[in-house]
Amino acid sequence: MTSTTDLHTDPAPIVACTVSRDVQNFDLLIEDMESLLGEAWGDLGFDEAVAFLTQPEAESLEFVAIAIDAEDEPLLQDLGEIIANAKARGVKVVLIAEDVTPAALHQLLRQGADEFVPYPLPEGELATAVERMRMPAPAPQAEAKPAADAVKLKGGGDGVLIAVQGVAGGVGATTMAVNLAYELATSSKDKAPRVCLIDLGLQFGSVATYLDLPRREAVLELLSDIDSMDGDSFGQALVSFEGKLQVFTSPADILPLDMLGPQDMQRLLDVAREHFDFVVVDMPSTLVQWTETVLNEAQIYFAVVELDMRSAQNTLRLKRALQAEDLPFSKIRFLLNNAPKFTDLQGKSRVRRMADSLGISLELQMPDGGRLVPQACDHGLPLANHAPKNPLRRELQKLATTLLSFGDSDAEAA
Numbered sequence: 001m002t003s004t005t006d007l008h009t010d011p012a013p014i015v016a017c018t019v020s021r022d023v024q025n026f027d028l029l030i031e032d033m034e035s036l037l038g039e040a041w042g043d044l045g046f047d048e049a050v051a052f053l054t055q056p057e058a059e060s061l062e063f064v065a066i067a068i069d070a071e072d073e074p075l076l077q078d079l080g081e082i083i084a085n086a087k088a089r090g091v092k093v094v095l096i097a098e099d100v101t102p103a104a105l106h107q108l109l110r111q112g113a114d115e116f117v118p119y120p121l122p123e124g125e126l127a128t129a130v131e132r133m134r135m136p137a138p139a140p141q142a143e144a145k146p147a148a149d150a151v152k153l154k155g156g157g158d159g160v161l162i163a164v165q166g167v168a169g170g171v172g173a174t175t176m177a178v179n180l181a182y183e184l185a186t187s188s189k190d191k192a193p194r195v196c197l198i199d200l201g202l203q204f205g206s207v208a209t210y211l212d213l214p215r216r217e218a219v220l221e222l223l224s225d226i227d228s229m230d231g232d233s234f235g236q237a238l239v240s241f242e243g244k245l246q247v248f249t250s251p252a253d254i255l256p257l258d259m260l261g262p263q264d265m266q267r268l269l270d271v272a273r274e275h276f277d278f279v280v281v282d283m284p285s286t287l288v289q290w291t292e293t294v295l296n297e298a299q300i301y302f303a304v305v306e307l308d309m310r311s312a313q314n315t316l317r318l319k320r321a322l323q324a325e326d327l328p329f330s331k332i333r334f335l336l337n338n339a340p341k342f343t344d345l346q347g348k349s350r351v352r353r354m355a356d357s358l359g360i361s362l363e364l365q366m367p368d369g370g371r372l373v374p375q376a377c378d379h380g381l382p383l384a385n386h387a388p389k390n391p392l393r394r395e396l397q398k399l400a401t402t403l404l405s406f407g408d409s410d411a412e413a414a
Contacts, residue, residue, distance in 0.1 A: 013060040016041040019049045019082060020067040026119060029067055029096055032126040046078055053085045063092035063133055065126075066108075067119070070099040080111045087112045092133040096121070102259040109224045116253060159196070159273035162403065163298040165283035167314045172337040173304040174201075175377060176366070177282035178210045179393065182382040183400035184278050185245040193277035193404065196238070198248040198268075200294075201284045202257055205250025212380025213239045215252040223251065226264045234271050246276070257288045265290035269297050278403070287318075292327060300403070302335045302364075307350055315358050339365035364399070367391040 016037055020026060023043045033041050044052055044064075052058055064086050066079060086093050093112065097105055098119035109116060115129040164180070166173030177197065185195035199207035202223075208215050218237040222229055238246045260268070272279045281294060295301055303318070305311035315334070322329040340347025355362045369383065369392030376386035383393035 014040060014042050014057065015060060015062045016064065017049075017052070017061065018043045018065045018067055019046065021046060021072055023067065025069065026067045026096065026098075028119070028121045029065065029126070032121055033065070036127055036130060046072075046075060046082065049082045050085050053082075053089055053091070058089060058091070061086075061089070061091045063094060063114075063130065065094050065096055066113070067096040068100055069097070069119075070101075073100060073104050076104055076107055079108060083108065083111050083113055094126070094129050094133065096126075102256045105256065106224060106259055109220075116255070118254065159194075159276040159279045160300070160403070161269060161273060161279050161281065161294075161298045163281045163283055163294050163301045165301070165303055166285045167303050167305045167318060168308075168310045169285055171304045171306045171311065172366075172373075173285070173302075174199075174206055174210060174282050175373060176302065176304055176335065176337070176396070177280055178207055179383050179396050180400060180403075181278075181280040182241075182245055182384060183397050184280070184403065186384065187400055187404055192244065194246075194275070195244075195278045195280065196246045196248065196272050196276040198272060198279060198281045199250040200281055201250050202255040202259065203250075203284070204254075205282065205284075206377075207247060207282055208239075208249040210377045210380060211241050211245075211247060211382070213241060213247055213249055215249045217252065219249060220251045220253065220255070223255070223260065223264075226260070226267055229267060229271060231271060231275055234275070248272075257284060257286055258290075260290055262290050262293045265293045266297070269294070287321065292325070295322075295327060295331065298331070301332050303332045304335050304337050305362075306337055307340070307347070307354065312354055312358060315360065319358070319360075333364060334360050334362055335364040335366060336362045337366050338368045341367070366395050369393070 016033065018026070018029060018033060018041070020043070023030060049064070053061075064082075066082065068075075068079065072079070083093050092114045094115040094117060095105070095108055095113045096117055096119050105116065114133055117125050117129050162180070164173050164177040181195055181197040185192055187193065197207060199205040201207075207213075216237055216239060218233075222233055222237045234248075238248055240246055269279070269281075281298070283291070283294065303315070305315060318332075319329055322332075336351065340351065342348075351362055351365070369387075369390045372387040372390050373383065373392060376383050379386060383390050383396070387393060
């Protein structure tokens, strides 16, 4: 590692710098920088960074890695000045953050940071971030492409909001959300409703994988500055699947789930509902501060469970948590995935006992679609395309028909 003094005396070009209160607090960052750059990097303190960026030695810099933790949050103004000076010199900025609040991270990203990597650093994540920053800017003629690809939206709508959340991991909530949204979007050849599928799994959302769609950088840009979002910017963040279903994917990078606040979520949902007839939201299994916003706004809130002990225990926890906060637990409709077959009397009895013991209704029961379901997900296809006669697909098709009539009655009431 090159010391701060060497930055002024060593003629060897420095292509990157870490900027931190004490880089020794980030030993994994030191290892990754040495692995990536050898001796072609240096270290700066916060008070040295701005001065160094104005010197001729800084002309060879490609990027700076600003490493911060919870103790550095009072210095947000100084950190913003470092980012501004780096951007003015054409130097890329990657944030390395440990135990930093979402509000602070959000502010620094809005001030111009190019990449964010959580600390402790995931294996190879810094190298991936640097590679992305080194990618050449698109040619001027290519700048019109996002506008051409952007989904053109029509306003004036009041869409039905449908949320889908898994009570436990791996119960099939995302599969339900993706296929239900596609069934709604393809329900009619003449006048199909406008449907938007939003993946709110900001960390490990897999809607893009299940539909084989790219994750646009516009998603992170929109989430980082949601106050200025409008129909046009929302449309640019969407990706169209077969020209029938519009999808707001999760970001390419892992983000804190509470990067968005309740007001941010309210704004996102309002814009989506204004431009679509149905908005299907794939929720993370974790409860966050904006879960209440989605629960209150949703006309229908599906909670996906399976016939096992973890689903039963988590349902009981969810019930206690919502009732303790006086939230509308009664709005949640429980959907049993991989339900027992009609001839499985013992399984049917277990379903009744589970519902009675938890004090819930399990009227919505989806059959086991077999191995064709994960195959469809791996191939990035809805069940309607991959296995149209699959029993799970047929039940989702029926559910979509029911929801369409709900949307029609809701529109008539309005």
